Amino acid sequence: MKQDSTELLMCSPEHYGIHYVINPWMKLSRPSDPQRSLAQWTALHEILERLAGTVHVIAPASGLPDMVFTANAGLPVGERFFLSRFRHEQRQHESPHFRKWFEARGFDIVEFPEDVYFEGAGDALFLGPTLFAGYRYRSDIRAHTLIAEQQGIQVLSLELADRRFYHLDTCFAPLNGESALYYPKAFDPYARQVIEANVEDAIAVPAEEALRFVCNAVVIGRNVVIHQDCPRTCKELTARGFGVHETDLSEFIKAGGSAKCLTLQIR
Numbered sequence: 001m002k003q004d005s006t007e008l009l010m011c012s013p014e015h016y017g018i019h020y021v022i023n024p025w026m027k028l029s030r031p032s033d034p035q036r037s038l039a040q041w042t043a044l045h046e047i048l049e050r051l052a053g054t055v056h057v058i059a060p061a062s063g064l065p066d067m068v069f070t071a072n073a074g075l076p077v078g079e080r081f082f083l084s085r086f087r088h089e090q091r092q093h094e095s096p097h098f099r100k101w102f103e104a105r106g107f108d109i110v111e112f113p114e115d116v117y118f119e120g121a122g123d124a125l126f127l128g129p130t131l132f133a134g135y136r137y138r139s140d141i142r143a144h145t146l147i148a149e150q151q152g153i154q155v156l157s158l159e160l161a162d163r164r165f166y167h168l169d170t171c172f173a174p175l176n177g178e179s180a181l182y183y184p185k186a187f188d189p190y191a192r193q194v195i196e197a198n199v200e201d202a203i204a205v206p207a208e209e210a211l212r213f214v215c216n217a218v219v220i221g222r223n224v225v226i227h228q229d230c231p232r233t234c235k236e237l238t239a240r241g242f243g244v245h246e247t248d249l250s251e252f253i254k255a256g257g258s259a260k261c262l263t264l265q266i267r
């Protein structure tokens with residue numbers, strides 16, 4: 001049954017693969033399997049089609065294996081789209097494709113200055129009206145200031161402290177206005193304090209489940225979609241009344257991404 005009017009953007013994995021190394025998960029000696037990738041992506045897409053109002057799919061482009069991770073396209077806020085400026089050259093060529101898609105749908109495109117990196121919803125997550133934003137490995141803190149100024153919203157900047165959790169959405173997941181999953185050790189001590197002081201119900205996940213990308217969760221109303229085999233966090237979620245949908249995303253974890261990275265919430 002459709003839960004709400006959530007609109008998501010995904011990109012099919014025809015050109016997905018491990019063709020370069022830009023995070024500690026990626027290893028050229030550990031390639032992904034194209035057939036399994038497509039099957040896992042299709043299963044995720046089916047789950048999301050059931051739960052979300054609309055799932056849009058952008059055409060993939062050859063030579064851009066990480067374009068499947070649409071969370072990094074940019075950050076949609078109302079009618080604006082803050083277009084990502086990727087830190088690594090390998091992903092910078094994705095931006096013209098995403099720009100075109102959002103322009104065609106009437107969004108006002110906002111670009112960051114040339115020396116300011118920002119990797120979209122991968123590093124910026126709303127919890128109620130507040131934007132929690134990660135920086136250090138991919139996005140720059142100056143991008144947060146620009147978003148706060150342009151939107152007139154509160155942005156809480158969080159410094160990341162473990163390269164394996166290089167985007168905020170690998171270690172932090174807002175569930176609703178008051179709760180969020182997080183992996184404390186992925187943050188520097190002050191960022192941890194900021195989370196604990198500003199999230200009423202901050203649920204710390206165990207290390208072994210954080211490493212299975214449990215924080216990389218797609219949240220649609222009362223439903224949470226994650227990679228499989230995270231029993232302790234599932235228990236916390238069901239105790240709070242969430243429906244948990246587990247699905248195998250192991251082929252994408254090889255690139256350092258899971259469910260949430262494969263989607264971008266556009267409304």
Ligand code: ARG
Pocket residue numbers: 022023026066069071072091121122123167169170255256257258260261
């Ligand atoms: N290989 C991609 C990269 O390193 C994975 C991106 C994962 N996306 C995310 N939102 N965490 O850029």
